[in-house]
Amino acid sequence: MHLQQWHYVETTASGQPILRENERDVYVEYPAGCYQGKAKIIGKQKGRIYLTSQRLIYIDDEKPMTNSVSLEIDDIAKVEYSSKFLRKSARLIIYLKDIADESGPRAYNYATKQPQVQRWTCPICMALNKTTKEISVNNMHEFPCENCGVVPDFDMIADSIKSDQTGAFGENDASSSKNACSMCTFLNQPLLSNCEMCGTRLPEKDRELSAGASPDKRVRIELDSKDGLIPGEPVFVQISFRMSDGVLLFQTVSNLLENQERTKIQDVFNKGATSVNNADLQLKSLQILDTDSALSKVGITSLEKSQETKLINNDIILNKALSDLSSLMALASDIEKLYNTMGRKTDHNSHPLLTVDREKFLTKDLFIDEISRELYGFIMSEFQEQKEKEGVILITLVDIYALYNKAMRIGSGLVSPQELKEACGRFEKLGLNDLHLTRINGRVLCVSSGDSFGFIKQKILDVATTDPGTDLLQLSQQLNDNNGNSWTMGIIMEALNNCVNEGKLLVDEQITGIHYYVNFDWII
Template structure:
């Protein structure tokens, strides 16, 4: 199998979402896709979703998130071709990749070998017994001692000579070989993208050729169904197959991202130190020589008026120039509107924002479900490690998620929140589940968290009889970094009362709780006043 070095292994969160790099943004998500390498299917990579970001094309498998996931660098893509659905053949995007030959590798490796051997020898001076260090291998001639200045014969120090060989990384021009041009971070020579900012490195081709030479990530698992049909020297290509959609939106989004990526790479090559556009200066500030002899009186007022008129003149000239450019294109704009006006309703949207990243509501809810799951894992990590579980009301989770994850992208509704949480089992997110406490309050729980907090509350009431709600909550959260919500404590207390585990004593000062040691099971606890 050839041309497998374009595939890379992505980092995946616990919820099955890709970990994005610094300054990397997600743009679109396509569900139900499969991967082809050349003309052959890639086994175990036919049921997944594809994330399009500003830097990568990431495939996440629905069945085995971390084991069967891959990504391509957008910088490695040369061209795209769309193939529509025909009979039993699903719609596909054919992605042609850039070819990196051995000459690219030699070009990156030209000059100095990235690793060189340095030989050092140590010997002990027979006069002053000081240990000296010299570069290279000692032979007949011994350098003078650094302490006493005597140059002994080799026979006198032969028994004390120790030669060592070490490898050092060479540096060209005072900078490391794999230094990022954007943030100047020194990366590992095998990396193709900067660890800090994600910028494509100049040694990306060298890393590709190192992979071709046998240095491969063992986490990448690629097994083809049949021959890929690719031979040495052929143009490498891969395919994305769309099982349930036509893939048009994804194709347009990918084309637009590649176009913007190419523009961003070229903008540093052209129009450097640009002074004017179409004869109009970019900096239209009027530079006038200041005459300090006449800064007061009528002459000064007339001079300031003239300066203001000249500035207004420049401003109007710039505006009229832009207007003339617009009017020159008026006929072209009118013809474009007439030709495409009838098909505007059928045109697929190119403006991709949040919900429009997904083809349907089901795909949107799936991704929201993964985001909620990951938020719970990260937000309540300490509490899960300490207590072995969490219990969060849907009201608190709704506020937390919208304020944390949805600012600037539009809040989700409570109904969407509930539907997303109900999808945890379907997506294989088994650590969290949607439960109902006292048949009225919806909560997200993990493990046996309800019984855990219930036992702790009963224990607190047993140790300190007559505790009220505030005292129980303070005792419960005394050693926890993530506090148990007061609403959860109230619901668990109500469950303890209903089940007959606790008794209540209502007084003017409030409600006090006691462990039920008098009534047997099956009898309703009474309230004393």
């Protein structure tokens, strides 16, 4: 039986975790192993630890797809560090929160913040009155009936007073089966742990039911001995560091936990926003409620007055709403336009990308490994179309250097050509078997999959057979006939040179250019 705090992690083919919306990575530790309680977890003893803003992710080196697990930072109560002692390696002990008592403080937090609305029924006209203030015998004279203006005796209304805490947040009750996001108010499926829209961690209370109901089958935890966890005592897991001392990870996790606490206390609604559409946020709808309670005078005049102010208020609100609506529509049409221009390029993968930052790695070696993984993922997704169509990929290192640095490294520090070459050389070592670094014609370094060079050569020969006297331009047009730019000039040039040197093609040099013919006559 594994702890419910272990979660399944989605990974890319190259063994990098797929991050959630709003999640960003903080630090990477390598190599490390996982323990539950005091027992080793089988199959999770050699891998990397990714610390992100929301999770602590373990990615297994051998089977990243099946053996990787994660812990939510929210689930962590505290961390302790145990240093290396004799044969015992340095460890990070993570105490987890008890799932059962998690909802307590959070629910309380909300309750205190909400204004209490009290309702009472006027005994004379039976109108339902509301107030945010506490009604008692002493201050009863402050609350005349909104409808008839008569102040009733407190005894008469005492029965009808209802304090209604959730009045203002009524919709929360109505949809208790849904789980509202505290950041964007989106109503999520109760089974989700993070908001579908913005990725914020959802309130716990609903989730805990579901978590208890069905543990994630994709998480496989097998222990090599008893974990020694006693029910009732705090549960803990450990991360053992195989090479490094792990102090850095410990410090970053504790920092993260501290920050997490701080941000939780802050109000999350419209956080950081000072105004919405130029309207001051401080201007709350409570103002309107104030006018209601401010009506203190008795009689028909005051009723008329209150009616007038109500109308004016309604006008103001309506105007505001309309102007908001029109600006929203303008924005919507803008977005629609933007969407139409970008229509062709639908982004399948909208997850935020792991930023592989130099500072997150203890040694350069780790950094290059991570670059290698990222490169692999990048090439596989960037040249996916070609891979599907032709079955092979062949790109010069120069092209990759430019593409990768422009697409992925801006903002996180460009990689040097040397680093790129090293990273490409490590594909095999990291078990990324689809790509490898090759040197064609003994000089041009390329990343290729399978026998792509042989493939392109065969294609060139085919073209030259059907169309003798073809030149470079024509070749590249024919090869890239139906899909963009998969074969670059440089690659075709090299393949041509190789064919000529091997005697498969004959050249006919003219002022107009070099024309290529298949060698049928002069067989070697």
